[in-house]
Amino acid sequence: MAALGAVSFLEAPRGEAAPRADGASELIDAVNQLRAANAMEPLNVDPILMRVAQTQNDYSLSIGQITHYGPDGSRPRAQAIAAGYGGGSTVFISENIAMGSGLTPLQAVEWWTGDAPHLNTMLGTYYRDVGAGAGQSDGDYYYTLMSGYVASGLSANSTVPSGDAVEPVAAPPLQSTSTPRADGAIVHAVEPGQALWTIAAIYGVDLNDLLRLNDLTEESLVQPGDLLIVRPPPTATATPEPTATASSTPAPPTAIPSPTPRPSVVEVVASTLGDPAFWRRVGLGALIVAWVGLLVGGIAAARRRF
Numbered sequence: 001m002a003a004l005g006a007v008s009f010l011e012a013p014r015g016e017a018a019p020r021a022d023g024a025s026e027l028i029d030a031v032n033q034l035r036a037a038n039a040m041e042p043l044n045v046d047p048i049l050m051r052v053a054q055t056q057n058d059y060s061l062s063i064g065q066i067t068h069y070g071p072d073g074s075r076p077r078a079q080a081i082a083a084g085y086g087g088g089s090t091v092f093i094s095e096n097i098a099m100g101s102g103l104t105p106l107q108a109v110e111w112w113t114g115d116a117p118h119l120n121t122m123l124g125t126y127y128r129d130v131g132a133g134a135g136q137s138d139g140d141y142y143y144t145l146m147s148g149y150v151a152s153g154l155s156a157n158s159t160v161p162s163g164d165a166v167e168p169v170a171a172p173p174l175q176s177t178s179t180p181r182a183d184g185a186i187v188h189a190v191e192p193g194q195a196l197w198t199i200a201a202i203y204g205v206d207l208n209d210l211l212r213l214n215d216l217t218e219e220s221l222v223q224p225g226d227l228l229i230v231r232p233p234p235t236a237t238a239t240p241e242p243t244a245t246a247s248s249t250p251a252p253p254t255a256i257p258s259p260t261p262r263p264s265v266v267e268v269v270a271s272t273l274g275d276p277a278f279w280r281r282v283g284l285g286a287l288i289v290a291w292v293g294l295l296v297g298g299i300a301a302a303r304r305r306f
Helices: 023-037 047-063 076-082 105-112 116-123 196-203 207-213 265-273 276-305
Strands: 009-011 091-101 129-137 140-150 186-189 227-231
Touching: 023 047, 023 105, 023 116, 023 129, 023 140, 047 076, 047 091, 047 129, 047 140, 076 091, 076 140, 091 105, 091 116, 105 116, 105 140, 116 140, 186 196, 196 207, 196 227, 207 227
Parallel strands: 009 091
Antiparallel strands: 091 140, 129 140, 186 227
16 A cells, blocks of 8 residues: 555454464564565564564554554554664555454465555565564454565664574665656556555655655555556746836937928018019909009109108
């Protein structure tokens, strides 16, 4: 599941065999046997994960049901980090839980192999550390298995698992990433054994962002071949249109036409009398009348003089 890998539970049917007092160690042995059958190295026992798993298992016993949530509502990964797992490095946790009347560690592991999320907790390629808790109440046996992975490699507190000594195994290389598409988006095809948190780690993106982009939750499951959006296409941003800016240079003044001077009355009369066309228009009669007027005017002036 999502950030925690397989964190689901199974309630087994009633059985007859009962586990011994060291049920937690038997549970780890059964898981490592399963890994050996699949040509995988055993998980390394981590004392911090042992303590966290047993604490959670005891809490399940106290409330009479198995749960992935602690008394304060915390989830397995938060519980491991709070206990110091990884020493401040990025860590990932997957948890399996089971309960049943007379349920043995081996039976619990067999039940967990029945679906991909539980199986990934035990066979996930990234997990390197393990912790387990076991207990019983009124014939019902409770088991908690926690697989862990520290991004920098093995936990500094990890020890050799029970059984034959093995050399520490280096953290596996990250799978190849998808190249951006033509539109800039990155879409990842889920590979076998991958969970959402491993995909987020491969691309170096925040898990919450990955969940939001794909409309998923921490309880969501992914299967090989599923396509996940790791980075959406970049949002196109509008280029602002250039706007006219006021110029600091004043515009040249508009030319105002000078008024045309008007001719005087004398100039008009002189121009008119000197125009041949004028005389053609007024005709000879008008000319005679004009000379008569001038003659009369002259005689009247002479009389006034004498």
